Amino acid sequence: MRLGELIKTGTQEGKEKHVPVIERVSCEECGKDAVKITVGKEVPHPNTIEHHIKWIMLFGVKDGRAVHIATFDLGPTYGAPTVTADVELDGISELIAVEYCNLHGLWESSLKL
Numbered sequence: 553m554r555l556g557e558l559i560k561t562g563t564q565e566g567k568e569k570h571v572p573v574i575e576r577v578s579c580e581e582c583g584k585d586a587v588k589i590t591v592g593k594e595v596p597h598p599n600t601i602e603h604h605i606k607w608i609m610l611f612g613v614k615d616g617r618a619v620h621i622a623t624f625d626l627g628p629t630y631g632a633p634t635v636t637a638d639v640e641l642d643g644i645s646e647l648i649a650v651e652y653c654n655l656h657g658l659w660e661s662s663l664k665l
Contacts, residue, residue, distance in 0.1 A: 555658075558657060558658055559650065559657075559658045559659065559660045560656075560657065560658065560659045560660070561659070561660055561661065562659075562661065566656055567659075568592075568594040568595035569591075569592045569594075569595045569596070569597045569598075570591060570592070570597070570651070570653055570656055570659040571591075571659050571660075571661050572589050572590070572591050572608060572649035572650070572651045572659060572660070572661050573589065573590045573591075573593040573661065574587060574588075574589055574610075574647050574649050574661060574662070574663040575587070575588045575589075575590070575663075576641075576647075576663070576665070577636070579636075579638050582638055584638055584639075584640070585638070585639055585640070585641045586636050586637060586638050586639060587610060587621075587636065587637050587639045587647060588634065588635070588636045589608055589610060589624075589634070589635050589636075589637075589649045589651075590632075590633070590634045591605050591608065591633040591634075591651050591653075591659075592605075592632070592633060596632070597632075597633055597653070599627075599628075599629055599630055599631065599632065599633065600628070600630070601628040602655075603653070603654065603655050604626070604627035604628045604629060604633075604653070604654055605626050605627055605629075605633035605651055605652070605653055605654075606625070606626060606627040606628075606652045606653070606654050607623060607624060607625050607626055607627070607651065607652050608623075608624045608626065608633065608635055608649060608650070608651045609622070609623045609624075609649070609650045609651075610622045610623075610637055610639075610647065610648070610649050611647070611648040611649075611650070612639070612641075612644040612646070612647055612648070613644065613645050613646040613647075613648065614643045614644050614645070615643065618648070619644075621637060621639055621647075622635075622637040622639075627654065628654075633651070641665060644665060645664065645665055646662055646663065646664050646665060647662060647663045647665065648660065648661075648662045649661055649662075
């Protein structure tokens with residue numbers, strides 16, 4: 553089995569709480585581009601010790617290959633799984649976010665730029 557076969561993309565049950573939502577935002581403090589990722593934007597994720605988002609990873613696609621941008625370690629936590637990264641987007645054609653829920657596994661989404 554390949555890891556990619558285990559990643560859920562939003563056609564499965566529970567997508568409202570698990571698919572990471574990627575937004576391109578402006579960083580007011582630094583005056584640059586930023587990327588905001590929210591897990592559970594439609595329906596809040598529970599975020600308890602028993603059921604939480606453990607981590608979120610952000611990748612970019614540059615010249616047809618994946619480049620790692622950031623990793624956020626989150627859990628267990630009672631806070632909302634929302635993270636923001638200042639990002640240099642020159643040459644990046646797409647953003648990909650992957651998150652891990654301790655009960656429901658890996659979920660992914662992408663945003664073409």
